[in-house]
Amino acid sequence: MEKISNKVFGGERPLFEIHNVELDHVRITFGESGVKECSNIVCRNCYFEGKYPLWHVKGSDIRNCYFAPGSRSAIWYSDDMHMEDCVINGPKFFREMKNLSLKNVTVNDADETFWGIDGLKLENVVLHEGTYPFMHCRNVKVDGLVSDAKYVFQYSRDIEIRNAKIDTKDSFWEVDNVTVYDSELNGEFLGWHSRGLRLVNCHISGEQPLCYAKDLVLENCTFDAECDRAFEYSTVQADIRGHIKSVKNPASGRIVADSIGEIILDENIKKPADCEILTRA
Template identity: 65%
Template sequence: MKVISNAEFGGERPLFESHDLRLENVIIRAGESAIKECSNIEAVDCRFEGNYPFWHVHGFVIDRCFFDVGGRSALWYSDHLKMTNTRIDAPKMFREMHDIEIENVEINDADEVFWRCRNLNIKNLKLHGGTYPFMFSSNIRIDGLESDSKYVFQYVKDVEIHNAKITTKDAFWEVENVTIYDSELNGEYLGWHSHNLRLVNCHITGEQPLCYAHDLVLETCTFGPDCDRAFEYSSVQATIKGAIGGVKNPRTGCITAESYGEIILDENIKAPADCKLRLWDEKTCFTD
């Protein structure tokens, strides 16, 4: 493998069609497509300032690197990436990619990151700012996530998340086959129009969560006091520790909680309109 150390490159395509190359303490200055149409690339302790550095790259490692604001849209149409201990200040990263491993990465402008990607294995990721991370992506496993980005995980499929703290709104809309364990989900309108969304030991805050959901499952979850009008038109099986502030017109299934705030079951409820609302002592069922 060829090694380039302590060097700088700029302009357009300075390392075009490179293969079996290791970059150590290299700076990519202003320009475009520095490492395009390449394979078997390693970048360690490098800085990327120019646009689109890694496009159509097949098999690469990025460790202890920094993507400056100018390094936007840096990783597109590529595969088999392992990225570790890296900071990214540029938006629109990771597009149309597959087979990605990430560990200890911080993205400080998470606008439109991870779009149309598949086969992601992520550990300890921080997302700040931006909108629509993970749009249209699939086969994702995450252990350790902090995010304050808006509209996260929309239209995703086959996702498993552990130990996350997500502060957002309109998260997990139109998802399919998503399971979230031991996490904190803060924001309005969580999980609308989802299919097979499962929450295990999660804490949920925000208005009108989990409406229009199909085959929704909650296992020993807790709700903040601001959670009102939950489960509208949803099919749901839920066990809730503590109180839930309000429930409105769940379509079918069973909800068990220690106590309820406002319960709305009115003429607008949708068939089969047979959801059971129970207390933990199983002696009281509000819909029998």
């Protein structure tokens, strides 16, 4: 493998169509498409400033690198990529990719990041700021995620999440086949219009969670004190530990909690309107 060390590149496509190359302590300055239409690329201790630095790259390993705020839309259409111990300060990263894995990565501008990824693996990843990360993703595995970005995991499917803390609103909308284990989910309108959403050992907060959901399952979950009007129009099987402030108009299934402050069943309930609601006390 050819090695390029301690170099600075700028302008338009300075490293176009390189293959089987290691970049070590390389700086891609302001310009566009620094590494494009390439394959088998290794990046170590590199600094990326310009736009679109890694597009159409097939097979890459990126470690201990920094992506400056100007490196917007940096990595698109690049398959079979592993990134580790990196910091990203640019928006709109990772689009239309297959087989992407990140470990120990911090994304400080998560705006419109991780769109259309098939085969995404995250381990100890932090997301800050921005909106709509993880749109239209599929085949996702997460172990260790901290995120305060808004509207996470919408229109995505086939996802397994463990050990996450997600502070957001409108998360997990229109998802299919998602399981979340041992996590904290904070924010309004969680899981609306979801299909096959399963929450195991999770703590939930925010107004009106888990409404309009189909085939919703909760196992050994807890609710914040102000978490109210849950499960409206949902088909649900829920095992809730502790207290839940209120349940409103679930469509069908079974809800069991230690205690429930208010059960709202009014004229707007939808058929079959036969959900069993029980308390253990």
